[in-house]
Amino acid sequence: xxxxxxxxxxxxxxxxxxxxxxxxxxxxxxxxxxxxxxxxxxxxxxxxxxxxxxxxxxxxxxxxxxxxxxxxxxxxxxxxxxxxxxxxxxxxxxxxxxxxxxxxxxxxxxxxxxxxxxxxxxxxxxxxxxxxxxxxxxxxxxxxxxxxxxxxxxxxxxxxxxxxxxxxxxxxxxxxxxxxxxxxxxxxxxxxxxxxxxxxxxxxxxxxxxxxxxxxxxxxxxxxxxxxxxxxxxxxxxxxxxxxxxxxxxxxxxxxxxxxxxxxx
Amino acid sequence: xxxxxxxxxxxxxxxxxxxxxxxxxxxxxxxxxxxxxxxxxxxxxxxxxxxxxxxxxxxxxxxxxxxxxxxxxxxxxxxxxxxxxxxxxxxxxxxxxxxxxxxxxxxxxxxxxxxxxxxxxxxxxxxxxxxxxxxxxxxxxxxxxxxxxxxxxxxxxxxxxxxxxxxxxxxxxxxxxxxxxxxxxxxxxxxxxxxxxxxxxxxxxxxxxxxxxxxxxxxxxxxxxxxxxxxxxxxxxxxxxxxxxxxxxxxxxxxxxxxxxxxxxxxxxxxxxxxxxxxxxxxxxxxxxxxxxxxxxxxxxxxxxxxxxxxxxxxxxxxxxxxxxxxxxxxxxxxxxxxxxxxxxx
Numbered sequence: 001x002x003x004x005x006x007x008x009x010x011x012x013x014x015x016x017x018x019x020x021x022x023x024x025x026x027x028x029x030x031x032x033x034x035x036x037x038x039x040x041x042x043x044x045x046x047x048x049x050x051x052x053x054x055x056x057x058x059x060x061x062x063x064x065x066x067x068x069x070x071x072x073x074x075x076x077x078x079x080x081x082x083x084x085x086x087x088x089x090x091x092x093x094x095x096x097x098x099x100x101x102x103x104x105x106x107x108x109x110x111x112x113x114x115x116x117x118x119x120x121x122x123x124x125x126x127x128x129x130x131x132x133x134x135x136x137x138x139x140x141x142x143x144x145x146x147x148x149x150x151x152x153x154x155x156x157x158x159x160x161x162x163x164x165x166x167x168x169x170x171x172x173x174x175x176x177x178x179x180x181x182x183x184x185x186x187x188x189x190x191x192x193x194x195x196x197x198x199x200x201x202x203x204x205x206x207x208x209x210x211x212x213x214x215x216x217x218x219x220x221x222x223x224x225x226x227x228x229x230x231x232x233x234x235x236x237x238x239x240x241x242x243x244x245x246x247x248x249x250x251x252x253x254x255x256x257x258x259x260x261x262x263x264x265x
Numbered sequence: 266x267x268x269x270x271x272x273x274x275x276x277x278x279x280x281x282x283x284x285x286x287x288x289x290x291x292x293x294x295x296x297x298x299x300x301x302x303x304x305x306x307x308x309x310x311x312x313x314x315x316x317x318x319x320x321x322x323x324x325x326x327x328x329x330x331x332x333x334x335x336x337x338x339x340x341x342x343x344x345x346x347x348x349x350x351x352x353x354x355x356x357x358x359x360x361x362x363x364x365x366x367x368x369x370x371x372x373x374x375x376x377x378x379x380x381x382x383x384x385x386x387x388x389x390x391x392x393x394x395x396x397x398x399x400x401x402x403x404x405x406x407x408x409x410x411x412x413x414x415x416x417x418x419x420x421x422x423x424x425x426x427x428x429x430x431x432x433x434x435x436x437x438x439x440x441x442x443x444x445x446x447x448x449x450x451x452x453x454x455x456x457x458x459x460x461x462x463x464x465x466x467x468x469x470x471x472x473x474x475x476x477x478x479x480x481x482x483x484x485x486x487x488x489x490x491x492x493x494x495x496x497x498x499x500x501x502x503x504x505x506x507x508x509x510x511x512x513x514x515x516x517x518x519x520x521x522x523x524x525x526x527x528x529x530x531x532x533x534x535x536x537x538x539x540x541x542x543x544x545x546x547x548x549x550x551x552x553x554x555x556x557x558x559x560x561x562x563x564x565x566x567x568x569x570x571x572x573x574x575x576x577x578x579x580x581x582x583x584x585x586x587x588x589x590x591x592x593x594x595x596x597x598x599x600x601x602x603x604x605x606x607x608x609x610x611x
Contacts, residue, residue: 164349171312
């Protein structure tokens with residue numbers, strides 16, 4: 001090996017060391033709080049505090065509202081994403097941007113916006129819309145913040161489906177609706193599943209908009225994040241237990257996304 | 266009877282065609298990529314709407330832009346075999362075939378006919394290229410189509426699979442009893458599968474006829490080139506005994522029995538050219554001195570690329586190639602008959 005080669009190898013080792021140190025710092029910082037949730041309280045105590053009826057109510061409500069929101073998002077978002085993926089029309093870019101807007105909106109702004117539109121003195125109040133502070137308000141807030149995650153992903157997944165598949169389906173006697181159901185959706189399934197997981201993850205973690213628009217009433221609007229917030233000052237163990245459940249659910253969703261992407265590629 | 270008339274402007278392509286295909290007959294559309302061959306198929310299938318045009322199949326009118334008729338693709342009975350087959354990746358072979366209708370039994374029957382009875386449950390990704398092609402043809406037939414549209418049905422296959430697949434496809438076209446439009450860039454494929462061959466260039470049909478007719482009397486240098494002939498350019502004038510003489514660009518003279526004058530393209534088929542050792546004997550017509558550039562053997566034939574003022578290709582038996590000791594750099598004389606030289610104006 002030449003002297004230059006040795007020096008080059010030494011420099012590269014030095015630089016790799018730096019990269020490893022940076023990654024280690026990032027990892028420690030990101031993992032520590034998650035780990036702490038599980039280490040602060042003995043597992044038995046964590047499980048016991050889940051027996052608290054208020055905690056169970058929050059879990060049930062979170063599951064119920066997030067699944068309802070997901071059903072609404074799937075039913076309306078899938079055809080909307082299909083339209084955006086397959087048609088070119090004037091103002092399409094604007095429509096896409098409007099659909100994506102909630103992604104970058106601060107939750108507090110989303111909450112204020114929902115109140116201004118659907119609240120007691122909101123835009124639609126004269127029409128008799130009274131949903132604020134109800135379970136329906138929770139579903140609306142969750143739908144608002146998480147729909148863009150699914151629609152964006154679904155649009156990309158549909159756009160990636162082989163165009164000749166769609167042409168072939170048409171020449172084989174299937175109209176557009178049947179082509180969507182039997183060829184486009186199955187062909188885009190991994191991408192759609194990833195979109196579902198992302199939207200569901202966002203819905204489960206939603207806090208700010210829900211608190212402002214729906215309030216925090218046990219059994220009616222108090223989802224898991226709101227329950228955690230309510231008890232972190234008075235019942236830290238209970239807050240930890242609920243947090244642990246959310247960590248597990250989020251990790252499972254993330255894992256699901258990765259599996260879906262691997263199946264797609 | 267399938268009748269297609271269409272004018273369309275798509276980017277650089279200005280398509281303007283009028284074609285008729287009788288039932289039970291196959292019209293092969295040839296020409297370079299970008300000539301508009303696939304566009305014609307898409308217009309027939311309804312996947313593309315031309316600015317103006319008519320598509321009639323039997324008694325039905327699928328498209329008539331003057332009367333505002335445009336039947337949706339799913340309601341035109343077209344059996345479309347796509348270039349890359351477009352088999353649905355998430356469905357087994359039989360589900361692909363049954364997609365267009367006919368049910369499982371008919372799908373299995375068709376797969377059996379194509380020797381794929383044992384592959385019914387396989388996904389497209391598990392099938393070989395030849396198997397995928399046969400599933401695609403079976404799927405197009407399952408619909409009991411009124412017209413068959415085939416877009417380069419053999420181009421995705423390797424050379425060994427292709428010969429068998431071409432024979433099989435010729436059989437399908439013979440027995441289908443419906444008009445068929447087939448797109449290919451290969452003249453031999455067009456000649457083998459088409460009852461007639463239409464050559465498309467820049468969106469227009471430049472010649473349409475039987476393959477043998479196109480090869481024997483190409484209407485333009487472009488068609489001659491498509492049929493595989495060697496092209497030599499030069500200037501023609503009348504010679505003695507009713508023979509036309511062509512002074513070739515780059516030197517040499519050739520004779521043809523075709524009448525022509527002025528700038529022409531002379532075409533001759535590689536297998537009409539005879540090679541002899543040594544330099545050309547004086548100024549004899551249709552004898553060109555040439556240097557061997559490359560020799561490629563395939564089967565019992567050798568394709569000899571020559572430099573003779575203009576590039577030339579001769580096809581001889583491998584035995585003759587050995588006897589002449591053909592190797593790059595060797596000097597030979599290429600000759601052919603005046604009657605084998607076609608002249609087309611440039």
